[in-house]
Amino acid sequence: MTVPEIVPLLRAASIAKTFGGDGVWSRAAPTAALRDVSFDVARGAILGIVGESGSGKSTLARILVGLTDADAGTLELDGRVLFGPGRRAVPTFARGIQMIFQDPYSSLNPRMTVGAVVAEGLRIRGGLGGAEIAARVTRTLELVGFTADACRRYPHQFSGGQRQRISIARALVLEPKLLIADEAVSALDVSVQMQILNLLLDLQSQLGLSIIFITHNIAVVDYLCDRILVMSRGEIVERGPTAQVIDHPTHSYTRSLIAAAPKIA
């Protein structure tokens, strides 16, 4: 008998990635960006991944979404193998995983209207008529707090926080099962940051969306995430429920990360 609730949404097993060392002109030794990374994401959960720059967290995100290929390992989403030994990798647009990026200024095409930006993914994927695309775009923009007239405006007419909501709409319009947010609030002001974090919590509770939230900010993880993975030098060094890991870190690296984060005592 199977118990579907226990089956995780995402299952990553032994993912590895090494950069460099393969070119004729490359003098530098190859760098292992990821070593034997395995983890699950439960359905409807928000997983926080923390680690400093160079820890491999962004490489991992790019591999999950398909912007970078892994050297080894298996990735399954909802029981479907996205890549694995002897398998052809499922292309990015067909994975059911979408991503939002750190900088809402450089990640939106300034020459496209917001409507076109959000619609682009649906157009590329195909199979929908113009009217259906327009309806979905409007619905998604409303979901992230815009009115329909936002469609005709351009990214420069919006503030940083609004642009990040446009990025979220662009990701959600494709109805992903998993959303990856890579430092998605790091570039935003504190007062706006909370609006985006609350939007993500709304999407989790309303749509049952699963989210991987990559950040270096422990306080944000504490607010947003159900579970946490701590990465260092391409490896997962600690994992568990957020409160437990933050209150009782076992790995020395996790401890230093928590100690280094300034707090208002």
Next chain:
Amino acid sequence: MQAIDTASETETRPVLVADGLSLAVRGASGLTPIVEDISFAIARGECFALIGESGSGKTMIARAIMQLLPKSLLEIKGRLIFQGRDIASADAATMRSLRGRQIGMIFQEPMSSLNPLMMIGRQIDEAMQVHGVLDRRQRRDRVRQLLADVRFDAPDEIRQKYPHELSGGMRQRIMIAMAIANEPALLIADEPTTALDVSIQAEVMEILSRLRRKYHLSVLFISHDLSLVYQHADRIGVLYSGVLMETGPAQALIHHPRHPYPAALISCAPRRRTAGQRLKGIEGMVPSLAAPLPGCRFAPRCSRASDDCRAGRIAATHNADGTMVRCLHPLS
């Protein structure tokens, strides 16, 4: 130049005073006010933090003090008194003699502030050479001392490296060494750790604090990060949309803010939710500087705002304890 002060006056008078400082940028569509009627003072050896969100004008204040923008572009009104003399309208030659000599500055992005073609030792040396205070041998010793000050174990090795060979944190430490090379009275640190990792951020801030004590430096610390400012500043000034809303000692201001803006800012700093409870962000967004509001700039986002807040300029209330709040309905 003004009258020479006695030694005791030099000790007690503030290193920098901004008095009714207003800044406006001249563009194609005329003057855009950036900062309005700001007053603060930084005592000798004190770390004063200006905090604000993007567009609040904090970086423009730093640039105005250093006069990094030509007068044709940035209009400065009011007084900027550095070491007893007004430098708001100082000429280019005066500013050249102050910049890097009496006022040091470090920026957010250390890589773009360093010359990629010049070895580290030479760059630090150059910062001293241009002001002609020390001879070659003295400068060489000083470079070693400075590199040790910013915690490089092997100064002689670091001297011969190029910026690209160093990490972000190391580069920022080099920037600090350069900024304090001439033992300035004032160091302006504009978001010095924003581009760095948390653990490196802590190290860089610790180095800054230690050097501040060692060299009795006054620091103008510009940041958007409340918790960082709380840990490192003696006093804080909170900017919103070009207006200084509140100033006071760091501890008191963070724990008992009187202006609703810092109060809201502190309450929306992310932390653990108990029983799924949400923190409220501040609704709306920072008003456009191009079309300033007649009354309090924060009024549209403020839960305490009333009609009188929107009517006209809000005067600053200066309290006996040296704090300032610019609000008609401050929190008690």
